[in-house]
Amino acid sequence: MAINENTELEDLIRNATGGGTAPEMPLAAGNDAEEESASLDTATLVLVARRSLLWMILLITLGLTASWLYLRYTKPVYKSQSLLKIDERNEGSALGLAGQMAPVAENRTNKLAGEVELIKSNIIYRKLKDSLALDVNYYVQGTVLESELFGTSPFRVKYAITDRSLYNSKFDLKFISPNRFSLEYTGQGQPMRGEYDFGQVIAWPGITLQVFGTTELNNKTPEENYHFVILNDSQVNAYLDKNLAVEIVNFDANTIQISFNDFNPNKAQDIVNQIDSLYLAEKLSRKNEATRNQLEFLDQILDENGKNLERAEDRLQSYVQQTGTYDxxxxxxxxxxxxxxxxxxxxxxxxxxxxxxxxxxxxxxxxxxxxxxxxxxxxxxxxxxxxxxxxxxxxxxxxxxxxxxxxxxxxxxxxxxxxxxxxxxxxxxxxxxxxxxxxxxxxxxxxxxxxxxxxxxxxxxxxxxxxxxxxxxxxxxxxxxxxxxxxxxxxxxxxxxxxxxxxxADFLILSPASPPAAPISPNRLIVYAVGLAGGLLLGLGLIAARYFMHNTITNVRELERNTKASVLGIIPTYDKEKMEVSRLIVDKNPKSAISESIRSIRTNLDFISSAKKKRMISVTSTISGEGKTFVTVNLGGIIALSGQRVIILDLDMRKPKVNLAFGAQNVKGISTILIDRHSIQECIQPTSIETMQFISAGPTPPNPSELILSDKFDLMIQELFQSYDVILIDTPPVGLVTDGILIMRKADIPLYIVRADYSRKAFIKNMNRLMRANNLTRMCTILNDASTRGSGYGYGYGYGYGYGYGAYGQGYYEEPTTKPLTFGEKLKKFFN
CATH class of the missing domain: 1.10.287 (Helix Hairpins)
Known part of the structure; x- marks a missing residue:
């Protein structure tokens, strides 16, 4: 379990030094601007990328696998196309009447658009379905996908359907002998099956069938599974609308391109060629009829318009005669x-x-x-x-x-x-x-x-x-x-x-349809590129998301890189038991990793203040929950175990916790001392360590800051120095109240606690501002609740830091377990 004070992380994260702190010095404005400027944290990005490397590999593999599966289970689409020229030559100019005619350029676009609509009309569709028998599709089942047998089916079907629900139903056919087959389908909720001869009339509920053999029968394997599907007119039209494309290629040349997409290349070619033939035949056969119909329509419209004109004239004349009003x-x-x-x-x-x-x-x-x-x-x-x-x-x-x-x-x-x-x-x-x-x-x-x-x-x-x-x-x-x-x-x-x-009219097929050599879709290179790019983008997106969400201090490297304060050491995560409140643990486990890490911090403190025998150390943090009370209590315990007399003062009068760490009452304390209600000796409480005592915060006063600023506080400190070597002060979080800053100015060594994977990077900027604004040159920081994996330093960094000789690894280690790591644990360790 991580060391904490059982408090929730406040949403209020101040970017300033905290309410009531001294304003920043003008000379620090430039440095502050540099800190606030957005920059890329390369080390954090590399760390996040390394931790996400396995995910990126998995995402890229997933993308390529999805591309392979898509190609494996997607039918290739072929495209066949032809080019048709529609030349409308007008000989009216030879009669000297060209000036009376509408310009050809204005009508060319409309004419070509009309031709496109004619090609895609039901007239062509109906004749195309009859000429190519598109209402029945024949298939053979392959290993994975089925293939359409257009023009190469070993059998053909004649049918008469009375039950429209049988359209688009699958009829399974399997050859038993060269002249006999079995037919099966599920219709009207009941499976139907039977064995029949070619040409035999098959009368089933809602449908009558006849199956005939073709010349392809001898070229096909009888053991293969065949099936056919019967489509109605709307389904055939939808199929043609979906796959047929008619486009105007060149307005000046009056050329139209007809293209068709299908899974069968031969079918696509035959449909395009048949559309060309049907369109030209339909155009020529209906030209005279269209001319006659248009003239008759014009005459009809003229007659109706003339009658309407007469009625309008009569109504206007009657109104003028009745009212005498015209102007x-x-x-x-x-x-x-x-x-x-x-x-x-x-x-x-x-x-x-x-x-x-x-x-x-x-x-x-x-x-x-x-x-x-x-x-x-x-x-x-x-x-x-x-x-x-x-x-x-x-x-x-x-x-x-x-x-x-x-x-x-x-x-x-x-x-x-x-x-x-x-x-x-x-x-x-x-x-x-x-x-x-x-x-x-x-x-x-x-x-x-x-x-x-x-x-x-x-x-x-x-x-x-x-x-x-x-x-x-x-x-x-x-x-x-x-x-x-x-x-x-x-x-x-x-x-x-x-x-x-x-x-x-002059019609010419400039380029007839030819069998497509290669499918137009799917493009294997593009599909694999999309899969690779998708995996890369997802991986990069994951890295970016984890990077931008990485707004906390995770290791001592990040702490050193972002702060201007000296790093005294790190305190590892305490996971022996779950603590509801901060407690003194170094007296119970003097040889544990936490005790050694705090002992290393005590040694570093001795180097910083070696010339002074009497020291006042303040411990603060940005917000609650970063472990300042835990560090204060156990650091005091380590110093006391070294033979020095230690007194711990709880100046977090708004949320006192030191008394909870020692299991004591908070009836009297600092607040009652400063208002002369109790003496110092009356408020000192013992601990399990003989040379360490503490004074609780006492009842919460309405004006903690004024009490700290009073002369009585300084007199209290002077009196305590007569009996104690070290005064450890647990101060309120400086990101929430100003009391801690007031105490830090008085302290010989102000300590700033940062909790790994909890304290945000903005807190470090807050600490740097505090140093500049209040001239806290002896400010030090401690990384609390640090994970032992992936930090790069291990415990040895915390123990050897500040000795001058200590290589990484100098210090106490608990005996690691000898249980071999699994493959997954090894991978996790590598990527961490």
Missing amino acids: TKGELEAISTKMEALETARIALTDKMSLLNQVAQMASQEQLTRDETQTVEQSLPSIAGVQDPQLVQELNALNGLQWELRRISRSYTDKTETVQSRKANIAFTRATIKRLLQQNQKLLQSELGRLNQQRDRLTSDLQSLPSKSTELARLQRPLGLYDKNFLQLMDRKVQFNIEQAGAT
């Missing part, structure tokens, strides 16, 4: 003009009505003041706009009376007879004006009503114009269409008669 655009202009004139008259009448209303209002007013100082002229300055002479006269009279009343009012009082008579005259005149105003208002209202009626009538006519226009356009559209078609058909008929009178 809707002109009517629209006339109505618009009338509407404008009516609107002008209405505005004038409205103005008159407004003026009369003002006059009526003035005339109906009583005396406003004692002197009635407002005269008509002053109250109604626009009196000149009143067109009624009598009304104007009365208004002027009223105006004169008012001025006279104003004049005499200066000399007389209101009670004098003179003033009273003037007021009586003014009252009489006002009454007269009111009567005249009422008459004029009635006349104006009557005139305005008449104008409104005219406007409404014109508006109605205007609203009906779109429907009239639409109906008129609807009636004119078929009239124009029929008229145009009639002229075109007449012109086409004249041209057709001229062309047919001067055209002669």
Whole structure:
């Protein structure tokens, strides 16, 4: 089992140094850009390719095997083809009528396309099936594949089928003697079998058969197994459609190529030659009939079009007579003009009505003041706009009376007879004006009503114009269409008669079909090339997929190549037992491979910090699950076994695990020390090794980072150094929180744990950034959970690294088993 802390791999993989770390130094920007730039890891690619070599060989072998099987069980396809020239010579130009004819170049493509469709029509198919008997296929069974006996069958069949389900059924035939055979088939759910003589009528349910011998009977082996299949018309047509190809080779030369593909080369040749003959015969025999039919069709279309033209003319004429409308655009202009004139008259009448209303209002007013100082002229300055002479006269009279009343009012009082008579005259005149105003208002209202009626009538006519226009356009559209078609058909008929009178047909087979020498499919070289290429592509795809999916550190070579930190060593996979949590194991197995590897790491640490007797070592990783707690506990155990006093501090206050490694409680610890709730001595807990103690993380505080940054933490470290030689600190993962970075800055030797086949390569870049950003020049790294196979170094690398003399292999090995490897294990070992 691999060493782990029973935590899942967090999805959060930070490409930065972690939250809260110091920003990168400007001088490191260039190096960082180099690290981030995408590059091909040649060593990893070679490693993946080597591990995939066996798969690539198997895939290539599989591809070549598939090609061989395809060629072995695929019938070869043969192609036979002929070249036909269709020459349409037109002699109309000799009559001086060439200018009236359609250009030949424009119709050439359509003509050739029509010839292609004729060749592939049911007319040719039906005659081809009758002439070559394509409705019955004869076969002989070979070792693997069956072969069709086209024209070389030792027997032929006549049939009459009433049950259509028997089409495409297989009838097995085997010769018993030169004149006798056995026939077997499965029809209507029951197998039918019998022995018959040639020419004998075989009456089975749904079918009647007769089998006759041919001249090929003596040349065939009687022991061979034969069978035949009867096809209906649709099946024969589908077979011809699938394998027949008719293409226009050269438009200018009017050449058409006819080709046919089949498993039997002789059949392909005979079908092509027969199609040539049938097409030419059909073309010549139907030429006159086609000409006559086309002329009759033109006459029929002309007659129908003429009748439609007459009906369209009658409908348009009736509509014009009914509505009196032929030019809707002109009517629209006339109505618009009338509407404008009516609107002008209405505005004038409205103005008159407004003026009369003002006059009526003035005339109906009583005396406003004692002197009635407002005269008509002053109250109604626009009196000149009143067109009624009598009304104007009365208004002027009223105006004169008012001025006279104003004049005499200066000399007389209101009670004098003179003033009273003037007021009586003014009252009489006002009454007269009111009567005249009422008459004029009635006349104006009557005139305005008449104008409104005219406007409404014109508006109605205007609203009906779109429907009239639409109906008129609807009636004119078929009239124009029929008229145009009639002229075109007449012109086409004249041209057709001229062309047919001067055209002669000339058919020539330029290249008759010949028996194909080699099959066109399958191409053996291409098939094997495809199989080889397919195997190679699948193998390369597998390598590429495994390479791009290889995003973890797998061995110490990759770790050395990607990191700038010193590699202290490797810790092999611990598979003795399954551990739910990290535990101290070096005290129980002091001679095990893991103990020796950690002992080698302890020795390398001594070389790094040989001048210091007191050391503070921090152990961190990028994320949980990389084994930092396991390394901390067991590295502390190895150092303690060497005689030094060791104290382990669990500063992963968010997820403490050191107490779990020793099976202790986490009631008090670092957090309670830093808040002065407990003393250091109260929190120190013993372990199974006398010279090693630990302090657990304590209850999780809300502010671990602030506690670490406090002076109390430094005082705690100073106090611990008075009693201990080595302080090992288990810090939180630096990829998730900032606490670990704060501790790494204080530590004499910061250790960074990388777990093989678990830690991603991006984590190493994170570690390099940490070194640059925080100036961690003494940063070291350890490869944890490394596999002993395929690493290239083995345990000896971890043990000898840093000694200066140690060759690879210097160190302790467990005795390997002497059980011989199987062949599969040897192959696996070789490719790994």
